[in-house]
Amino acid sequence: MDPSEVDVPPLKDLTIDNITDNVKLINSQCPDPRLKYLLERLVQHVHDFARETRLSHNEWLAAIQFLTAVGQICTDVRQEFILLSDILGLSLLVDSIDHPKPADSTEGTVLGPFHTHDAHSEPNGTQIAHDPDGEPCLVLCTIKDRSGKPVSDVKIDIWETDSKGKYDVQYEGREQPDQRAVMHSDEEGKFWFKAIVPVPYPIPHDGPVGKLLKLLKRHCYRPSHMHFMFEKEGFDHLITALYLRGDPYETSDAVFGVKESLLIDLGTVNAEQAKTYGVKEGTKTIVYDFVLVSEEDSRKLREAKAMAAMKHLGLRMKLYNGLPVPEID
Amino acid sequence: MDPSEVDVPPLKDLTIDNITDNVKLINSQCPDPRLKYLLERLVQHVHDFARETRLSHNEWLAAIQFLTAVGQICTDVRQEFILLSDILGLSLLVDSIDHPKPADSTEGTVLGPFHTHDAHSEPNGTQIAHDPDGEPCLVLCTIKDRSGKPVSDVKIDIWETDSKGKYDVQYEGREQPDQRAVMHSDEEGKFWFKAIVPVPYPIPHDGPVGKLLKLLKRHCYRPSHMHFMFEKEGFDHLITALYLRGDPYETSDAVFGVKESLLIDLGTVNAEQAKTYGVKEGTKTIVYDFVLVSEEDSRKLREAKAMAAMKHLGLRMKLYNGLPVPEID
Numbered sequence: 038m039d040p041s042e043v044d045v046p047p048l049k050d051l052t053i054d055n056i057t058d059n060v061k062l063i064n065s066q067c068p069d070p071r072l073k074y075l076l077e078r079l080v081q082h083v084h085d086f087a088r089e090t091r092l093s094h095n096e097w098l099a100a101i102q103f104l105t106a107v108g109q110i111c112t113d114v115r116q117e118f119i120l121l122s123d124i125l126g127l128s129l130l131v132d133s134i135d136h137p138k139p140a141d142s143t144e145g146t147v148l149g150p151f152h153t154h155d156a157h158s159e160p161n162g163t164q165i166a167h168d169p170d171g172e173p174c175l176v177l178c179t180i181k182d183r184s185g186k187p188v189s190d191v192k193i194d195i196w197e198t199d200s201k202g203k204y205d206v207q208y209e210g211r212e213q214p215d216q217r218a219v220m221h222s223d224e225e226g227k228f229w230f231k232a233i234v235p236v237p238y239p240i241p242h243d244g245p246v247g248k249l250l251k252l253l254k255r256h257c258y259r260p261s262h263m264h265f266m267f268e269k270e271g272f273d274h275l276i277t278a279l280y281l282r283g284d285p286y287e288t289s290d291a292v293f294g295v296k297e298s299l300l301i302d303l304g305t306v307n308a309e310q311a312k313t314y315g316v317k318e319g320t321k322t323i324v325y326d327f328v329l330v331s332e333e334d335s336r337k338l339r340e341a342k343a344m345a346a347m348k349h350l351g352l353r354m355k356l357y358n359g360l361p362v363p364e365i366d
Numbered sequence: 367m368d369p370s371e372v373d374v375p376p377l378k379d380l381t382i383d384n385i386t387d388n389v390k391l392i393n394s395q396c397p398d399p400r401l402k403y404l405l406e407r408l409v410q411h412v413h414d415f416a417r418e419t420r421l422s423h424n425e426w427l428a429a430i431q432f433l434t435a436v437g438q439i440c441t442d443v444r445q446e447f448i449l450l451s452d453i454l455g456l457s458l459l460v461d462s463i464d465h466p467k468p469a470d471s472t473e474g475t476v477l478g479p480f481h482t483h484d485a486h487s488e489p490n491g492t493q494i495a496h497d498p499d500g501e502p503c504l505v506l507c508t509i510k511d512r513s514g515k516p517v518s519d520v521k522i523d524i525w526e527t528d529s530k531g532k533y534d535v536q537y538e539g540r541e542q543p544d545q546r547a548v549m550h551s552d553e554e555g556k557f558w559f560k561a562i563v564p565v566p567y568p569i570p571h572d573g574p575v576g577k578l579l580k581l582l583k584r585h586c587y588r589p590s591h592m593h594f595m596f597e598k599e600g601f602d603h604l605i606t607a608l609y610l611r612g613d614p615y616e617t618s619d620a621v622f623g624v625k626e627s628l629l630i631d632l633g634t635v636n637a638e639q640a641k642t643y644g645v646k647e648g649t650k651t652i653v654y655d656f657v658l659v660s661e662e663d664s665r666k667l668r669e670a671k672a673m674a675a676m677k678h679l680g681l682r683m684k685l686y687n688g689l690p691v692p693e694i695d
Contacts, residue, residue, distance in 0.1 A: 049617050049624045051455070053462045056622060060455035063618075066583040076582065078419050080454060082411040087459050089679060090407050091672040091690055094464040097456070101447045108437010108447075118430045118437075125409060126380070126389035127426070130416050133382045135423040253405065254395040288378050289392075293385060295378045343420040350418060361420055 057084040070362040106245040114206035116150040120246045123147055123292035124255075136273060137338045141183050142328040146294040148276045149264065150241075151204040152196060156217040162314065164231040165218040168199040171233025174321045175306055175314055180226045180267065181328050187226025188329055194219055194266035195230065202238025229314065234303065234321050235261040237286050250291070257291050260284035267327065273335035279325055301325060386413040399691040435574040443535035445479040449575045452476055452621035453584075465602060466667045470512050471657040475623040477605045478593065479570075480533040481525060485546040491643065493560040494547040497528040500562025503650045504635055504643055509555045509596065510657050516555025517658055523548055523595035524559065531567025558643065563632065563650050564590040566615050579620070586620050589613035596656065602664035608654055630654060 048059050060080050067073040086092070107117045122128045128147045136145045159165060176195075180188045196217035198204050205215040222228045242250060242257040250257050261284045267275040280287065282300040304322040311318040330338075340356055347354040347361050354361040377388050389409050396402040415421070436446045451457045457476045465474045488494060505524075509517045525546035527533050534544040551557045571579060571586040579586050590613045596604040609616065611629040633651040640647040659667075669685055676683040676690050683690040 048619065048622060050626050051458055051622050053459060056455045056459050056462075060622065063584055064582050067581065068583060069581070072581060075419055075421075075425065078415055082415045083454060083456055084459055086407055086411045087456060087463060088675065089681070090404055091463050091668075091675065092404075092460050093689060094460055096404065096689075097451070097460045097464075101445070101451065104433065104447050105437050105440045105445070108434050109440065111434045111438065116430070116434070118433050122426070122430065125412060126385045127412055127416060129380055130382060130385050130413055131421050131423055131426045133385075134416060134420050135426075252396065252398070252401060253393050254397060255392055290377065293377060293380050293389065297379050339420075346417065346420065352418070360422060360425075 053088065057081060060084075070357050071360055074362045103245055103249070110244045114153070114211075115241065115244075117241075117244050117246055119148070119150040120240060120244075121249075123149065123240070124246060124250060126293050129293045132276065134342075135339065136275070136335065137342050139183065139330060139334065139338065142330045143275060143277055144296045144298050145275055145277050146296060146299060147278075147292050148266075149292065149294075151206060152194065152264065152266065153206060153214065153217065156194060156196065156214045156219045159218040159220055159230070161220060161223060161227070161229050162231070163218060163220070165195065166197065166199070166216045166231070166233040168201075168216070168233060171200040172321060173316065174232050174234045174303070174323060175229070175310070175316050176232055176263070176323045177229045177310075177314075178227065178324070179326045180222045180228070181326065182272075183328060183330060183334070187222075187224070188269060188272070189222050189224050189226055191222040191226075191228075191267050191269040191272070191329070192219060193222065193228055194268075195232070195264065197232060197235050197263045198238050200233060200236060202236050207241070231314075231316065232263065235263050235281060237261050237284055240291055255291065256286075256289065258286045259290055259292060260286035260295060262294070263323065265327070267329060269329070271332055272329045273332050275327070275329055277327075279323060382417065386410060389413075399686050400689055403691045432574055432578070439573045443482070443540075444570065444573075446570075446573050446575055448477070448479040449569060449573075450578075452478065452569070453575060453579060455622045458622045461605065463671075464668065465604070465664065466671050468512065468659060468663065468667065471659045472604060472606055473625045473627050474604055474606050475625060475628060476607075476621050477595075478621065478623075480535060481523065481593065481595065482535060482543065482546065485523060485525065485543045485548050488547040488549055488559070490549060490552060490556070490558050491560070492547060492549070494524065495526065495528070495545045495560070495562040497530075497545070497562060500529040501650060502645065503561050503563045503632070503652060504558070504639070504645050505561055505592070505652045505654075506558045506639075506643075507556065507653070508655045509551045509557070510655065511601075512657060512659060512663070516551075516553070517598060517601070518551050518553050518555055520551040520555075520557075520596050520598040520601070520658070521548060522551065522557055523597075524561070524593065526561060526564050526592045527567050529562060529565060531565050536570070560643075560645065561592065564592050564610060566590050566613055569620055584620065585615075585618065587615045588619055588621060589615035589624060591623070592652065594656070596658060598658070600661055601658040602661050604656070604658055606656075608652060 061077050064076045110117045132145050138144050180191050205211050220228045237258055237260050239257040261281040262278040264278045279301050280295050280299050282302050306320040343361050353364040355364045390406050393405045439446045461474050467473050509520050511517055534540050549557045566589050568586040590610040591607040593607045608630050609624050609628050611631050635649040672690050682693040684693045
C-alpha cells in the first residue's frame with residue numbers, strides 16, 4: 038500500500054503503558070468493523086498477557102520458535118495449529134460458541150486435525166474400515182429434526198482410526214482413504230455401515246505440541262471415539278463424535294471433547310440384525326439417534342447468546358453479519 | 367508420557383463457562399511454576415478473546431490458516447512470526463518490560479527480523495557497507511556507563527539496509543554478509559566505521575503479515591534507521607537503533623520502534639575529521655554517545671517494576687528466577 042494513501046496517527050515514544058492504545062489506534066482504520074473489533078481485542082489480550090506475566094525476551098523468543106515449529110511441521114495431512122488449539126481447549130470453546138445446541142438436539146464436539154476431504158461416497162451398508170485386526174462393529178444410526186421427523190439425504194462424513202489408533206493419513210505412502218467415508222441418510226433418515234470398534238489413541242506427540250504436553254505433565258491420549266460430521270442445507274452444520282463409555286481416558290481427553298450425551302455403550306448384533314445387515318450374530322454395535330437443529334434455530338440461538346454474553350460483559354454491541362461489533366464505531 | 371504416571375482431574379461436559387477453569391486445572395500439574403503461570407494466563411486470555419468476540423468457526427479457521435502460513439514462510443533468513451510480533455507492538459512491549467532503562471541511559475527498541483549471526487568481526491574504521499549507490503556516512507560513537515566512564519571491549523553488532531532499503535539477506539544467492547558487522551569499542555569506549563546513510567524501507571510485505579497490514583489499511587514502512595546491539599559481561603544487553611529525524615515515517619513506524627531519544631540529525635565531516643578518518647570533507651556523519659546500564663542495575667529495576675506492576679494488578683506474586691509467579695501455588 039502506498040503510504041501516502043494512509044492516514045496514520047502519530048506514533049512515537051511508546052511505552053509499556055501507552056503502546057496498547059496506540060497500536061489499537063493505528064489498526065482502527067480497518068474498514069471492516071468485525072476485523073477491527075477482532076484486532077482490537079487481540080492486541081489488548083496479547084499486550085495484557087505480556088504485562089501480567091512480565092514476559093521476558095527469552096520467553097518471547099521461545100514462543101516465536103515454538104510457533105514457527107508448529108507452522109513448519111504442518112503438511113497437507115497434518116495440522117499442528119489445530120492440535121494446539123485442541124489441547125488449549127480453544128477448539129471446543131469455539132464450537133460451543135458458534136454451534137450452540139438446544140437441549141433436545143445432538144451436542145457438537147471437536148473436529149480434530151484428521152478430517153480429510155477425499156473420503157469416498159459410499160452406499161449404506163458399506164464396510165468402511167479394512168484393518169483385519171480391528172474388532173468388527175455395525176453402526177446403526179438415524180437422523181431426525183427436533184420435531185422427530187426423519188431427515189433424509191444428509192451428507193455424513195465419518196472417520197475413525199485403525200486398531201492401532203492411527204488414522205490413514207498418519208501412514209506414509211497412503212494411497213487411498215481408509216476408516217473414513219461419506220454417506221447419505223435414506224428416506225427414513227437412516228444410515229448404517231460396517232466399521233471397527235474405536236480404540237483410544239495418542240494425538241500426534243512427536244512435534245512441538247507433544248513437547249508442550251510433556252512439559253505440562255499432561256498425557257496425550259484421546260478416549261475411543263468415532264467422528265461424524267453432518268451437512269444438509271437448512272440445518273446447522275454438526276461436527277460431533279461418539280465416545281465409548283468406560284474408556285480409561287473418558288474423563289481426561291487430551292482435547293476436552295467428551296460429553297455425557299455423546300457417550301455410548303457397545304451393543305451386540307442379534308439374530309434378526311445379523312440377517313438384515315449380513316453380519317455375524319454377536320458382532321458389536323453402535324446405535325445412535327442424531328438430532329439436527331435447523332439453521333434458523335441455530336442462528337437465533339447463537340445471536341441471542343452472543344448479545345446476552347456481550348451485555349453480561351458490559352459491552353454495547355450490535356450484530357454485523359451475525360457477529361458482534363461495537364455499537365458505536 | 368505414560369498416562370498412568372499422570373494424575374489428571376476429571377474433565378467432561380465442558381462448556382463455554384467451565385472450560386477455562388478445567389483447562390487451567392489440567393495444566394496446573396506443570397512442575398515449573400513460571401511455565402505454569404504463563405500457561406494459566408495464556409489460556410485465560412485466549413479463551414476470553416474467543417468469548418468476548420464470540421469467535422466463529424470460520425474466523426478460527428482463518429486464524430489457523432494465517433498462523434500456518436506465517437510459520438511456513440519462515441526460513442533461516444526470514445522470521446515472519448517476529449514480524450507479526452513487531453507489527454502488533456508486542457516486540458517493543460517485551461523489550462520495554464525486559465530491559466527497562468534508567469533515564470540517564472540509552473533506550474532500547476525492536477530487534478526486528480534481520481539480525482544475523484554471521485556478520486564479520488571488523489576493526490574500527492572499516493567500511494561495512496559496499497553498495498556503490500549508498501550515500502557515504504561516517505559513524506562516530508562512544509560507549510559509557512552511567513557514571514560517564516568509557517566502556518571498552520563491548521561487542522557491537524551493527525546492521526542496516528542498502529540504498530534500496532533491502533538487507534543483504536533479502537537478496538537471493540547472498541554469499542556473504544554486507545551492511546553489517548561486529549565491532550568492539552576501544553580503550554576510550556569509542557567505535558567508528560564507514561557505512562551508508564540509512565533510508566526508509568518497507569518491511570517484507572509479500573507474506574501473510576503484509577496481507578494483514580493491507581486488510582488493516584496500514585502502511586508497511588519503517589523510517590530510516592541503523593541497528594545496534596551491545597553486549598558486554600556485567601552490562602545489560604542493549605538492542606537499539608538510531609533514527610534520522612525528519613524521516614517521512616518518523617511518526618508512523620510500522621513496528622512502533624521510534625523514540626525521541628534515538629532520533630539523530632546527520633552531521634558533516636569537517637577538515638580535521640576528514641584527515642583523521644580518511645574520508646572526504648562534507649561526508650555525512652552519525653555521531654552518538656551510548657550509555658549502558660549495568661546488569662545489576664537493570665535487574666533491580668526490572669524486578670522492582672515487575673513487583674510494582676503485579677501489585678498494581680492486585681496479584682500476590684513472588685519472584686522466581688527474577689520473573690513473577692503466584693505467591694501461593
